[in-house]
Amino acid sequence: MPQKQSMQSPRMATNNYLLDHAYDEMFLDEGELHSHYELLFGHFSALPADELQRRKQAADLSFLNQGITFTVYGRQEGTEKIFPYDLLPRIITAAEWEKVEHGLMQRITALNLFLKDIYNEGRILQDGIVPREIVYSCRQYRRQMVGLQVPRNIYIAICGTDLIRLENGEFVVLEDNLRVPSGVSYMLTNRRVMKRIFPQLFRSYNVRPIEQYTQLLLGTLRSLAPEGRPEPNIVLLSPGVFNSAYFEHAYLARQMGIELVEGRDLVVHDNVVYMRTTSGLRRVDVIYRRVDDDFIDPLAYRPDSMLGVAGLFNAYRAGNVSLANAFGTGVADDKALYAYVPDIIRYYLTEEPVLKNVETYLMTRPSERQHTLANLDKLVVKAVGESGGYGMLIGPQSTAAQREEFAARIEADPRNYIAQPTISFSRAPCLIGDSLEPRHVDLRPYVLYGDRVTVVPGGLTRVALQRGSLVVNSSQGGGSKDTWVLSQ
Amino acid sequence: MLSRVADSLYWMSRYLERAEHTARLLDVNLNLMLDESSTSSEHRWLRVLTALGKPRDVEWNDDADALTRTLSFDTSIKSSIVCCIVSARENSRHVREQISTEQWHRLNSLYLQVTKPGIENGMELTEFLQMVMEAIHQFQGITDSTMSHGEGWQFIQVGRFIERASATAMLLEAYHDDLWVHPEKIPEGNEYLEWMGLLRSATAFEAYCKVYTADLTPNQILEFLLLDEQFPHSLRFAIDSMQCALEAIQRDSGKNRADGLHRLAGRLQALLSFSSIDDILRQDIVAALHNIQAQCRTIHSTIYELYIDYSIQTALAG
Numbered sequence: 001m002p003q004k005q006s007m008q009s010p011r012m013a014t015n016n017y018l019l020d021h022a023y024d025e026m027f028l029d030e031g032e033l034h035s036h037y038e039l040l041f042g043h044f045s046a047l048p049a050d051e052l053q054r055r056k057q058a059a060d061l062s063f064l065n066q067g068i069t070f071t072v073y074g075r076q077e078g079t080e081k082i083f084p085y086d087l088l089p090r091i092i093t094a095a096e097w098e099k100v101e102h103g104l105m106q107r108i109t110a111l112n113l114f115l116k117d118i119y120n121e122g123r124i125l126q127d128g129i130v131p132r133e134i135v136y137s138c139r140q141y142r143r144q145m146v147g148l149q150v151p152r153n154i155y156i157a158i159c160g161t162d163l164i165r166l167e168n169g170e171f172v173v174l175e176d177n178l179r180v181p182s183g184v185s186y187m188l189t190n191r192r193v194m195k196r197i198f199p200q201l202f203r204s205y206n207v208r209p210i211e212q213y214t215q216l217l218l219g220t221l222r223s224l225a226p227e228g229r230p231e232p233n234i235v236l237l238s239p240g241v242f243n244s245a246y247f248e249h250a251y252l253a254r255q256m257g258i259e260l261v262e263g264r265d266l267v268v269h270d271n272v273v274y275m276r277t278t279s280g281l282r283r284v285d286v287i288y289r290r291v292d293d294d295f296i297d298p299l300a301y302r303p304d305s306m307l308g309v310a311g312l313f314n315a316y317r318a319g320n321v322s323l324a325n326a327f328g329t330g331v332a333d334d335k336a337l338y339a340y341v342p343d344i345i346r347y348y349l350t351e352e353p354v355l356k357n358v359e360t361y362l363m364t365r366p367s368e369r370q371h372t373l374a375n376l377d378k379l380v381v382k383a384v385g386e387s388g389g390y391g392m393l394i395g396p397q398s399t400a401a402q403r404e405e406f407a408a409r410i411e412a413d414p415r416n417y418i419a420q421p422t423i424s425f426s427r428a429p430c431l432i433g434d435s436l437e438p439r440h441v442d443l444r445p446y447v448l449y450g451d452r453v454t455v456v457p458g459g460l461t462r463v464a465l466q467r468g469s470l471v472v473n474s475s476q477g478g479g480s481k482d483t484w485v486l487s488q
Numbered sequence: 489m490l491s492r493v494a495d496s497l498y499w500m501s502r503y504l505e506r507a508e509h510t511a512r513l514l515d516v517n518l519n520l521m522l523d524e525s526s527t528s529s530e531h532r533w534l535r536v537l538t539a540l541g542k543p544r545d546v547e548w549n550d551d552a553d554a555l556t557r558t559l560s561f562d563t564s565i566k567s568s569i570v571c572c573i574v575s576a577r578e579n580s581r582h583v584r585e586q587i588s589t590e591q592w593h594r595l596n597s598l599y600l601q602v603t604k605p606g607i608e609n610g611m612e613l614t615e616f617l618q619m620v621m622e623a624i625h626q627f628q629g630i631t632d633s634t635m636s637h638g639e640g641w642q643f644i645q646v647g648r649f650i651e652r653a654s655a656t657a658m659l660l661e662a663y664h665d666d667l668w669v670h671p672e673k674i675p676e677g678n679e680y681l682e683w684m685g686l687l688r689s690a691t692a693f694e695a696y697c698k699v700y701t702a703d704l705t706p707n708q709i710l711e712f713l714l715l716d717e718q719f720p721h722s723l724r725f726a727i728d729s730m731q732c733a734l735e736a737i738q739r740d741s742g743k744n745r746a747d748g749l750h751r752l753a754g755r756l757q758a759l760l761s762f763s764s765i766d767d768i769l770r771q772d773i774v775a776a777l778h779n780i781q782a783q784c785r786t787i788h789s790t791i792y793e794l795y796i797d798y799s800i801q802t803a804l805a806g
Binding site: 240241250251253254259260261262264265267269275276277278279280281 | 489490491492494578581582584585639737740741742795796798800803804
């Protein structure tokens with residue numbers, strides 16, 4: 001591995017490139033690259049600035065024309081936006097990936113065992129590994145699921161786990177998304193655009209393919225079919241065209257060749273789910289649902305939901321229809337429960353967790369709460385039930401008033417908050433104007449659990465496009481990159 | 489096919505047909521205003537409003553320019569061209585995974601064009617109308633050549649032709665008074681222009697001339713727009729195409745309860761296929777046209793009862 005890579009070309013301006021304690025995905029040090037980035041950097045440096053801009057525009061146009069947009073809530077006009085896209089791919093080496101893959105498989109296996117346990121015997125609670133009150137006080141805990149037999153005991157069939165890289169380059173888990181994780185369509189379309197815009201560069205790396213994802217997803221869903229339904233009718237249940245991820249729902253349904261349905265397309269009769277078709281009612285066997293628990297059945301959960309299907313829960317209970325993911329998986333991605341996941345892995349698998357957690361302080365523990373309240377300006381505080389970058393306090397970037405407000409909220413409802421150290425997670429180079437600037441990135445790989453556990457080699461790399469920002473969510477100005485996992 | 493999907497495809501198609509028809513009617517009449525002097529502006533534009541089914545909240549205020557702009561751009565008027573395109577696009581968005589990417593591109597870019605801020609002042613009105621007609625023609629061509637001619641496409645056909653049949657019937661009704669009841673009201677020497685205007689409102693002028701030469705008479709015009717077998721904007725052609733699509737849908741969906749619908753559409757088809765123009769002229773023409781419109785409405789609601797809005801009880805029984 002060459003120690004020093006000469007800066008071949010002055011054309012790619014990197015003079016303002018910030019390198020500090022945070023891990024940089026491309027640079028080891030000033031002028032010194034991680035070896036797997038050399039080809040990429042050379043390629044981009046050789047491109048004239050206007051050629052880069054031309055390709056950038058081609059990529060943007062391609063997204064717009066394909067209608068790859070998400071919806072921003074709360075505004076009347078211009079509610080459809082393209083998801084900003086950065087041209088430089090993020091590269092993960094085979095060795096790094098091996099560990100990530102192993103760790104994710106371990107985690108989903110343990111969390112499934114955990115869900116089965118807490119909705120049945122509750123051994124882990126009796127053994128005092130996870131406190132009962134953490135589970136029972138969770139808003140996502142579904143009493144209705146107690147004692148219910150879930151097909152093949154798979155509660156979480158589809159998950160997207162958020163990883164970040166620490167300063168030493170180690171991947172750690174920031175968050176599990178076990179309910180209705182989204183973003184996989186961006187992973188797939190990013191790759192398609194990238195291959196079109198940089199075919200030569202792509203060929204020169206041995207990038208592992210991800211296009212098989214939709215087929216694997218279909219296989220996973222099929223494996224969940226109720227017994228006695230060898231040719232299951234599988235559908236994707238979407239909240240509808242006004243949902244922020246509607247593009248993804250339509251995309252996945254089209255790629256899998258299954259019907260995209262909304263609540264109003266489904267009816268339940270005698271505990272059997274049907275969809276309304278022009279040739280009459282057709283039985284539904286497996287539902288890949290992209291609707292939250294709360295909204296899915298107005299009889300079982302929120303009575304004011306317009307998105308759900310009345311009677312669906314009873315049909316599910318009767319074993320006439322399967323759902324992916326099962327109800328009540330949200331209890332396992334509660335941010336307070338997160339702190340116990342390493343213990344959960346040790347308990348069920350008697351293995352050490354491969355991927356570490358970020359250090360987390362529970363506000364229900366008095367000593368950790370005191371520590372947090374005393375150090376609010378250094379910590380990140382998160383509400384346990386929120387996602388999408390909402391309900392967060394980032395200590396170092398907060399005002400005294402905000403800190404006071406959060407302190408009051410924590411005192412009032414400690415169960416609802418956790419705190420973590422402010423982690424300067426890794427940065428990757430992004431094309432900002434004509435020059436390269438580092439931006440914070442995370443990684444969301446997608447895990448499927450059907451006949452076996454599969455992690456598609458890649459994921460969605462989300463970018464906090466605002467300089468210095470640590471929030472990568474698309475609703476808060478985040479963008480994305482293609483993610484290349486190398487085969488060697 | 490999901491009932492909701494059929495519903496969206498049907499309405500996407502109807503709205504586009506409506507937008508195209510409105511655009512052509514406005515374009516033809518704006519164009520005729522340049523030539524003639526004696527047909528009063530009021531008479532002309534009231535007739536246009538009648539031909540469009542007297543859209544709610546649109547009044548003739550002695551200002552042709554304001555009226556045409558309202559019918560083109562006013563987003564508070566449900567039947568304006570822009571509104572129809574927005575509705576068509578909204579329907580297509582609900583079935584994005586059912587239509588081809590090419591169809592979506594064409595319709596989405598038309599939508600982006602007509603909803604661009606300042607479009608009302610951005611181009612000449614006639615230019616706008618031409619652009620709309622052209623885009624919708626392209627969309628129809630793309631639909632026919634990129635989408636499988638399965639059940640979804642058949643619902644698009646039904647929507648297009650049922651809308652066209654109603655619109656042509658309303659157009660003939662609007663001209664009825666001028667052509668047959670009080671032809672003397674049209675100033676001497678202007679008949680030709682008026683009749684040509686009627687034909688052109690249905691893109692029928694050239695096709696008519698091929699059959700009857702440029703010899704324009706009211707009875708021949710009526711015969712052509714009502715009973716011609718080959719011209720795509722004639723009522724007979726529209727009903728034939730609709731019936732053909734309905735039969736294909738019945739085959740695909742395996743509905744054996746479609747007898748009632750088959751009978752309704754077949755009766756209308758028979759009326760147009762086996763009537764001569766003399767039969768029709770002997771009756772009350774307006775009543776006949778009304779009758780056709782009423783039959784179209786009944787066919788529409790029967791399609792809904794059968795394929796889209798059926799009750800669960802009937803579906804489980806069937």
